[in-house]
Amino acid sequence: MLNQETIDIIKSTVPVLEQHGTDITKAFYKRMFKMHPELKNVFNQTNQKKNRQQEALANVVYHAAKHIDELHTLAGVVEGIAHKHRSIGIRPDQYPIVGENLLAAIKEVLGEAATDEIINAWAEAYGELAKIFIGEENALREGIKERGGWDDYKPFIVARKVPESEVITSFYLKPQDGRPLPTYSPGQYLSVRVQPTEQANTQIRQYSLSDAYSPEYYRISVKREAGREGLPDGIVSTYLHHEIQEGDCVWVSAPAGEFTLNLESKKPIVLISGGVGLTPLTSMAKTWKQQGAIQNLTWIHAAINGSVHALKEEMRTLDKENDTFKCYTVYERPTEEDRENKAFDKEGYIDLLWLKQVLDTKEAEFYFCGPEPFMKAIYNCLLKWGVQESSIHFEFFGPSMALEEEVTA
Incomplete structure (x- = not known):
């Protein structure tokens, strides 16, 4: 003391x-x-x-x-x-x-x-x-x-590599030793350690688990990060997309993270994702289905358009198979194909007026994840609506920023 x-x-x-x-x-x-x-x-x-x-x-x-x-x-x-x-x-x-x-x-x-x-x-x-x-x-x-996990890192084999959109690819990772994998909470992430070509140091990045639990594999869905703000393309995401192939080995630490779905709460669940922020929420939605949860669940996803909307078929399958599940899609700049297929529910951005129209109540547990501007916008909407702070749950990809202070100033 x-x-x-x-x-x-x-x-x-x-x-x-x-x-x-x-x-x-x-x-x-x-x-x-x-x-x-x-x-x-x-x-x-x-x-x-x-x-x-x-x-x-x-x-x-x-x-x-x-x-x-x-x-x-x-x-x-x-x-x-x-x-x-x-x-x-x-x-x-x-x-x-x-x-x-x-x-x-x-x-x-x-x-x-x-x-x-x-x-x-x-x-x-x-x-x-x-x-x-x-x-x-x-x-x-x-x-x-x-829980049967491990300390530090252990080798995993890339069993499958599946393109999900123009920029996101899923990697199905199986432990090299073949042992059953420990459970994890939906919303958690893995740390993946690799040695990209021409890099002097090993590189570690965190990627959200994007599936419901299976003892046989972990799935991550990785966005290939394009360079911006004078920086080159993402070192690890580019390496995973372009160089890592099925059968290759990566080193992985056991699941971690406190941004997790609470199925003990009886309140309805609202998931709001932007871009690759859908990965932890996909795990949440599929776990909700896997465990036969009783809460109503609404999932709202925002993307630029359908070409970069990953895992949308999994979202639609949940919608078709569950009466207590609703999904909405918001495209910032929909393509002609998106329009022809009626693939979205709103054009532009998520705003408070529209949220009030599609959600039955603000008395829900809200989980959201996405790019920083998206996070600030959603957080601000929820505060203006009067959602209780204790019912607002979010995660940044990368070091945490002061959302609360910045949006309420």
Whole structure:
């Protein structure tokens, strides 16, 4: 437990972290990768180039300082990060490395303002935070083992590779050892580790499981990421699409993630997806069917048009076979073929007025996932409608962003 003096010192640094937090985390990652280049095999270097990881860490450090006297309020944040750490293979013995470089980065950025008193207080606070994360991650490892899972990574064979749209392909992964796979919660993801051609470091990416549970295989559905914002095409997604073939081996960690479908709630379920954000929601919808759940389920999917709408036949099959399932499709720019086939329910974007027309009630459990602008728009719609915060569930692909603060400002 931290004493009151340490808590007061940490809280006094909140305004500084608000102003210089991202500068500190940029210096931290630069320093850590220089001192420990082997960690480039663990951390997503694309997120580093986009500064997304630096911003996400700065946000965590800021909120940890702000709530240092009530760390229990960060439970949700801790859970999400712990799942990611366990999934990519962060180990307890790496926490001192992080602490050493974080404190050095604070000194580097703040200069003389980073007094010995402040550095010592942050060293103590970091030690407490590290204990919390290590404890949570160890508990997750034990839970995986109890369900017949594995620690670290194990080899999987690509049993099938199925194109789902112009940009999304599904990979059916079977364990090389042939053992039955542990169960997972719908909405969870896998970490996939590969060594793409001409890459100096191994690359790890998270991909949502996109099917209901089977003891024989896991399925992920991967979007081939086109380069934008001055960045090249997605390293791993391009490698999986173009180079990995049926029969090849990839290394996979056990399922992880806290964005999961709660079938214990009696409320109706509403799934809202944008683009490749449909992957975890496909797992949710198919699990709902597999388990014979009693809640009504409505699935709304938004895509540019039918050519990039993946897994739509699975969605339509659920619609045909279940009286308590409804699906709606929104195309931003439908093709002539989409129009001829009457393949969509709305042109343009999902908005609150239309949501109120197609949904019977706002008293439901809402799950949504998709690109960042889509996420902000849906979140804002739900808040304006008066949906309870406790009934709003979402996941970002990549480091978490502050949805709540940005859309309600």
